[in-house]
Amino acid sequence: xxxxxxxxxxxxxxxxxxxxxxxxxxxxxxxxxxxxxxxxxxxxxxxxxxxxxxxxxxxxxxxxxxxxxxxxxxxxxxxxxxxxxxxxxxxxxxxxxxxxxxxxxxxxxxxxxxxxxxxx
Amino acid sequence: xxxxxxxxxxxxxxxxxxxxxxxxxxxxxxxxxxxxxxxxxxxxxxxxxxxxxxxxxxxxxxxxxxxxxxxxxxxxxxxxxxxxxxxxxxxxxxxxxxxxxxxxxxx
Numbered sequence: 001x002x003x004x005x006x007x008x009x010x011x012x013x014x015x016x017x018x019x020x021x022x023x024x025x026x027x028x029x030x031x032x033x034x035x036x037x038x039x040x041x042x043x044x045x046x047x048x049x050x051x052x053x054x055x056x057x058x059x060x061x062x063x064x065x066x067x068x069x070x071x072x073x074x075x076x077x078x079x080x081x082x083x084x085x086x087x088x089x090x091x092x093x094x095x096x097x098x099x100x101x102x103x104x105x106x107x108x109x110x111x112x113x114x115x116x117x118x119x120x
Numbered sequence: 121x122x123x124x125x126x127x128x129x130x131x132x133x134x135x136x137x138x139x140x141x142x143x144x145x146x147x148x149x150x151x152x153x154x155x156x157x158x159x160x161x162x163x164x165x166x167x168x169x170x171x172x173x174x175x176x177x178x179x180x181x182x183x184x185x186x187x188x189x190x191x192x193x194x195x196x197x198x199x200x201x202x203x204x205x206x207x208x209x210x211x212x213x214x215x216x217x218x219x220x221x222x223x224x225x226x227x
Contacts, residue, residue, distance in 0.1 A: 095162055105168075106208070111162060112161075113162060
């Protein structure tokens with residue numbers, strides 16, 4: 001069955017960096033677009049970024065553009081989200097999610113998320 | 121940027137029908153997806169492409185989309201349907217957009 005397991009969250013100070021990972025299994029990772037979505041405590045879902053199945057296309061929410069970089073290693077079935085210049089408003093649970101075969105489809109499977117807390 | 125507006129909350133008695141709206145400019149021209157999220161859990165896709173159900177989602181959950189409003193309908197509501205529900209679309213200018221979310225309470 002499809003499994004997505006996020007890791008790398010933690011507590012960091014404002015301005016610092018962190019890298020999230022998402023290990024995928026149970027499906028052919030290299031044929032699906034992959035997303036990051038976040039949810040601040042008590043708030044709604046906010047889409048963060050998507051990368052196409054082959055890594056050739058990537059798109060970001062305006063709120064993270066220039067600070068976050070989505071990447072993937074299809075040989076390891078792993079998605080990454082290096083984050084820099086972190087701000088208090090980046091505090092959230094970060095989910096990785098499997099998209100469709102293109103970057104515009106629905107998010108069919110989600111991981112349980114990893115918590116990032118940005119605080120001094 | 122493209123905005124999707126949902127009512128903050130909907131209350132419904134067991135066995136009745138819950139309707140959750142998602143408003144957006146000409147949303148009828150887009151494909152709408154719906155997610156259910158229970159407390160402390162990851163979201164689950166319950167409707168995609170306006171009215172298609174992933175495997176395992178009961179037939180009493182359905183969707184529609186026309187004009188400026190998409191609607192998620194849950195018939196014969198059960199206690200287990202209590203959750204937050206989010207609509208979502210892909211927009212050429214805004215990429216992926218989630219609605220503001222609706223908390224469904226089963227009375």
